[in-house]
Amino acid sequence: MxxxxxxxxxxxxxxxxxxxxxxxxxxxxxxxxxxxxxxxxxxxxxxxxxxxxxxxxxxxxxxxxxxxxxxxxxxxxxxxxxxxxxxxxDLGEETYTRVLAAGGDEAALYTLATDLLIDLHRRFEMPMAAGVPPYDDERLSNEAALLVDWYLPAVRGVPAAPGLREEYLALWRDTFAVARAAPGTLVLRDYHVDNLMLLGGREGVAACGLLDFQDAVTGPASYDLVSLLEDARRDVPPGLAGRMIARYLDAFPALDRDAFRASYAVMGAQRSAKIVGIFTRLDRRDGKPVYLKHIPRVWQWLEGDLRHPALTGLRAWFDRELPVGTRITPGAKGAP
Structure with missing residues (x-):
């Protein structure tokens, strides 16, 4: 460069x-x-x-x-x-990650971040999104494909056969309508503790600073909540995640809860499949193996989401092509 x-x-x-x-x-x-x-x-x-x-x-x-x-x-x-x-x-240095590492109030921080999403989803209207791309099926499919394009070859030693790739993507496309049962909104996409700031001297949701939102799209309201609660780099206690989902749903009493939870599972699974592929690509193509250590956690999130009935077909594909014992972390490129 x-x-x-x-x-x-x-x-x-x-x-x-x-x-x-x-x-x-x-x-x-x-x-x-x-x-x-x-x-x-x-x-x-x-x-x-x-x-x-x-x-x-x-x-x-x-x-x-x-x-x-x-x-x-x-x-x-x-x-x-x-x-x-x-x-x-400059929003300062108090990222959520740093505050949590110093013993900050985990429940209060996640509540603030959840309340921000509630507020955003109440205030945002689609006409505001001029120039913001949609999270359409093509984009979602291309992201999900990263798992078969990068992770699968890394653990098998050979590229995925074209037919296998197409079968995998067809199963994903069948689920995207389920994801869209959640209302459409502005999706920040990288909404997790590394990109959230705790700002002193500001009230309400303004106390939560936002970073790294340049990849924002319009798409299902479930996405950013799952990004927050199924963090690739941090374990989020299941009880805390459940309370935050309930808090979000309570804020929208007219929302179909079952449909939202199905959307949450689909978006969570798609996001985790994408991240497994991205972290592998960062190692194999870009020489950045540091992200590989997070792959076991991402697999845990993915396996949890695949248990939802809306993902039965994809769960069967994963059980056949990547059964539990093969969901390993690829060795760093060049490692013995």
């Missing part, structure tokens, strides 16, 4: 941050990187999202929408879309 320093220097100079101290933050699974800026006590965050691998426009679109709705997404201080650079409000 080309040296980004000159373009970053010009951007920061043009917006009065040339002399700010810069502290790079740990990266994620994308090409984006973040740099915390400190200018005599004033702080901001630089998002460096180099094109063509990254595109800042979806982030800008969703950040502005969330801001209009009253949620605590980072304010946009400056933007150079062509260069892939954003100057953002």
């Amino acid at each position: 080309a040296d980004r320093t000159p373009v970053i220097d010009r951007f920061l100079s043009g917006h009065g941050w040339a002399d700010a101290a810069r502290r790079p933050l740990a990266g994620d699974a994308s090409f984006r990187r973040y740099v915390r800026l400190d200018r005599n006590g004033d702080r901001a965050m630089l998002m460096d999202a180099p094109p063509p691998q990254e595109d800042v426009r979806p982030f800008l679109r969703v950040a502005r929408l969330l801001g209009r709705l009253g949620f605590s997404a980072p304010r946009i201080l400056a933007a150079d879309e062509a260069a892939g650079l954003l100057l953002l409000e």
Whole structure:
């Protein structure tokens, strides 16, 4: 990748941050990187999202929408879309992950995050979503396919046969109508503790800061709740998850509870299948084996969701092609 320093220097100079101290933050699974800026006590965050691998426009679109709705997404201080650079409000360092690790009140944090989803799903209306792509069957299928395209070859040693892949995807397509029984809304997609902030001095759901929502889509309201409660990187106690699902359902008394729970199971299974594939791809293609350690947890979530009657066909496929004893963590690429 080309040296980004000159373009970053010009951007920061043009917006009065040339002399700010810069502290790079740990990266994620994308090409984006973040740099915390400190200018005599004033702080901001630089998002460096180099094109063509990254595109800042979806982030800008969703950040502005969330801001209009009253949620605590980072304010946009400056933007150079062509260069892939954003100057953002710094929401601080108190991620849910950090607060929980320090002994924070788990139930209170998850309640706040659930209440934010309730509020978002009450306030959001589909006409607000101009430019936000739909979570359509093609997108859902392509994501689910990552398991057979990356994980299956990694544990079997050979690519999946085309017929097997098509059978798998046909079974998924049969379930997507079940998922859509939940109301449509704005889906942030990466709604979990790594991307939620606890913000002091703010009241109500505004105390929950939002990060990493550039992949937002419109789709089933069940998705972000399952993203929160079936966290790929963290064990969520079943009792807590059950209480949060009940809290969400109680907020929408007209909602068909059985239909929502079926949608939750389908979206949870689809998400977990996708993540198993993504974590394998990050190792095999991108040389990032650190995510492999989470695969056993993701399999637990997937197995739980596959028990729902709406997923009987897919459960049979998994039991035949990847029976329980074969649901292993692939060895890191190049490992003996």
